[in-house]
Amino acid sequence: MRLARLVGMVEVIALMVSAVHAYEGRPTEPPRPDPEPVSRSEVRVRAGLGIVGDRYFNQPAHRAASVTFFAAESLPAGDPLLTRRNVIVRGIDVDLLARDRADFSLDTGDGPVRFRAHTAATPCRWLDTVLAPGTAKALRGLSGARCTPLDDGTLRVGAAAFTRLT
Structure with a gap:
């Protein structure tokens, strides 16, 4: 049985906010270009709503999955x-958090932000187009976690304190 790290230092290597869904239509066609760069050095998180500016922010159908971790x-x-x-x-078994539906916190310097992992993120066939053929199949069970933020706060790229709460 694998155990998730309970407390430790990890790294947030990237943050992404996408106002539009770039991977729609058929994966045999190129993805829609983002209207603005998606990579951020910091993001604002709102409890129960998601990441400010993201396409899933305050969307009722996505509240239990408004923030995805990978x-x-x-x-x-x-x-x-x-x-x-x-x-x-880097440094967190995100997929185990999803399997356990765990609560956890991440503190990138502005105080801890708690999240609840609800479900595993499913890899889509677009990954075969944008990365390499077979990527979607290879990432089954390793494609991340869909989470709900439990606190308002800020996340930044860089070193972070991770705590598994449940």
């Missing part, structure tokens, strides 16, 4: 931003 270790080659997950981290 472990960089799951994609050793390629750009993890192409997974379109909001928070890319």
